Structure formats: structure tokens, C-alpha cells
Amino acid sequence: QVQLVESGGGVVQPGRSLRLSCAASGFPFSGYGMHWVRQAPGKGLEWVAVISDDGISKYYADSVKGRFTISRDNSKNTVYLQMSSLRVEDTAVYYCAKDWRYHGDPRRGYFDYWGQGTPVTVSS
Amino acid sequence: DIQMTQSPSSLSAFVGDRVTITCQASQDISKFLNWYQQKPGKAPKLLIYDASNLETGVPSRFSGSGSGTDFTFTISSLQPEDIATYYCQQYDYFPFTFGGGTKVEIK
Numbered sequence: 001q002v003q004l005v006e007s008g009g010g011v012v013q014p015g016r017s018l019r020l021s022c023a024a025s026g027f028p029f030s031g032y033g034m035h036w037v038r039q040a041p042g043k044g045l046e047w048v049a050v051i052s053d054d055g056i057s058k059y060y061a062d063s064v065k066g067r068f069t070i071s072r073d074n075s076k077n078t079v080y081l082q083m084s085s086l087r088v089e090d091t092a093v094y095y096c097a098k099d100w101r102y103h104g105d106p107r108r109g110y111f112d113y114w115g116q117g118t119p120v121t122v123s124s
Numbered sequence: 125d126i127q128m129t130q131s132p133s134s135l136s137a138f139v140g141d142r143v144t145i146t147c148q149a150s151q152d153i154s155k156f157l158n159w160y161q162q163k164p165g166k167a168p169k170l171l172i173y174d175a176s177n178l179e180t181g182v183p184s185r186f187s188g189s190g191s192g193t194d195f196t197f198t199i200s201s202l203q204p205e206d207i208a209t210y211y212c213q214q215y216d217y218f219p220f221t222f223g224g225g226t227k228v229e230i231k
Contacts (some may be wrong), residue, residue: 037168045160045168046209047220061219095167107218110158112179114167 002026002113004096009118012086020081022096023116030054030074031107033099035083038092039117046092049104050099051079057106064090086122093117126214130223136231143199145226147212152192156216159197162225163186163208171210172197178194203231 022034036048049060051072058070069082078123079096097111127150137143149156159172170179172188175195184199199206207230212223 044225045162045213045222047222057216100170100173108156108213108215110170110173110213110220111168112159112170112173114169116167 004113004115006096006115006118007025009120011121013124014086014088014122016086017084018120020094020118022079029077031102033109034072035097036116037095037097037109040092052106053103059107071123074090088122091120093119125219126221128212128214128221128223130212130226132226134227136229137202138231139202139204140223141202143228145197145210147195147223149193149214150151153214153216155191156214157195158213160211161208
């Protein structure tokens with residue numbers, strides 16, 4: 001069955017960097033786009049970034065553009081989120097999520113499987 | 125960005141009640157609307173895709189309808205295990221956007 005396991009979260013000071021990882025299994029990873037979605041404490045869901053199945057196309061929410069970078073290693077079935085210049089408002093649980101469509105346009109996707117999330121706290 | 129307005133933000137109902145949640149998009153999104161369930165402390169789970177299609181394995185008491193700008197999510201007979209927050213999400217326009225969520229509780 002599909003499994004997505006995030007790691008790398010923690011407490012970090014404003015302005016610092018952190019890299020999240022999401023290890024996938026149970027499906028042909030190289031055929032699917034992958035997303036990151038976050039949820040601030042007590043708040044709703046916010047889509048953050050998506051990467052196409054081949055890793056070429058990447059798209060970001062305006063709130064993180066220029067600070068976050070999504071990447072993937074299809075040989076390791078893993079997607080990453082490099083977060084730089086972190087702000088207090090980036091504090092959230094970060095979920096990775098699988099796109100629903102095989103070889104689909106990552107800008108027209110949605111999330112059919114989610115990981116359990118990894119918490120990130122940005123605080124001085 | 126497309127704004128998704130969900131209502132109510134919370135509701136309380138008896139076991140066995142019919143529960144309805146609405147989601148309104150700020151512009152026409154055709155059928156490209158999904159519903160997710162998030163239980164406390166857990167990741168969201170896809171329930172309904174393309175406005176009215178039940179994801180595999182999801183109980184048939186859950187249903188969705190609508191198109192264009194107005195959508196409805198229904199639980200036909202509320203069960204104790206349905207306690208959760210429910211979110212709508214559009215994917216017709218990029219970036220993807222979610223509604224604010226509806227917290228469902230048992231009376």
C-alpha cells in the first residue's frame with residue numbers, strides 16, 4: 001500500500017534553513033507528481049509546492065516562492081523541501097502528498113495520499 | 125487566487141442526523157472540487173473527487189454534489205467516527221486553494 005513518511009522537522013530560529021524529506025513506497029514513484037502542503041497550528045490547509053514526476057517542473061505558493069525549493073530523487077523514492085530564510089509564520093505541520101494522476105500535469109492535480117506530517121517550529 | 129468559502133465553520137449534530145456542508149468558489153471551477161476529512165491529530169484523507177465521485181473505500185454515507193461555484197458535501201447518517209474537520213479544495217485554477225474547514229462534532 002502507499003506509504004509516505006516525512007522527516008526533518010524541528011525547531012529552528014528565524015532566518016535559518018531546514019530540509020524536509022518524504023520517503024515514498026507502495027507505488028511507482030517516478031510516475032507521479034508530489035506536493036507539500038502545510039497546516040499552521042489550529043489553522044487550515046495551505047498548499048506549498050509541487051514537483052512533476054520527472055523533477056523538471058516545479059511550482060510554489062507565493063508565500064514561499066524564492067525561499068523554498070522542492071526537489072526529488074527518483075532513485076531513492078524521496079521528495080525534499082529545502083526551506084531557507086524561515087519566518088515565524090512558516091511554523092506548521094508539513095505534509096507531503098502524492099498527486100492523483102500518473103504522468104499528469106502537476107498544476108491540475110490533487111492529493112490522493114498523504115503522509116503523517118512533520119512539525120516545523122520557527123522561533124527565536 | 126480562487127477563494128473557497130466553506131460554511132458553516134462548525135456544527136454539532138446527533139448520531140444518525142443528516143449533515144450538510146457547503147463550499148462556494150469565487151469563480152466558476154466546473155467540477156474540479158474535492159473534499160477531505162481530517163481527524164484530530166491525523167493527516168487529511170481524500171473522500172470525494174471531482175465534486176461527486178466517492179474515493180475507493182469511502183463509506184457510501186458520504187456524498188458530494190454541485191458544479192460551477194456552489195458545492196455541497198453530505199453525510200447521510202452521522203456516525204461517531206465521522207468526528208473530524210472537513211475541507212473542500214479546488215484544482216481548476218493554479219494555485220490550489222482550500223476552504224477554511226468545517227469542524228463536525230456530536231451532540
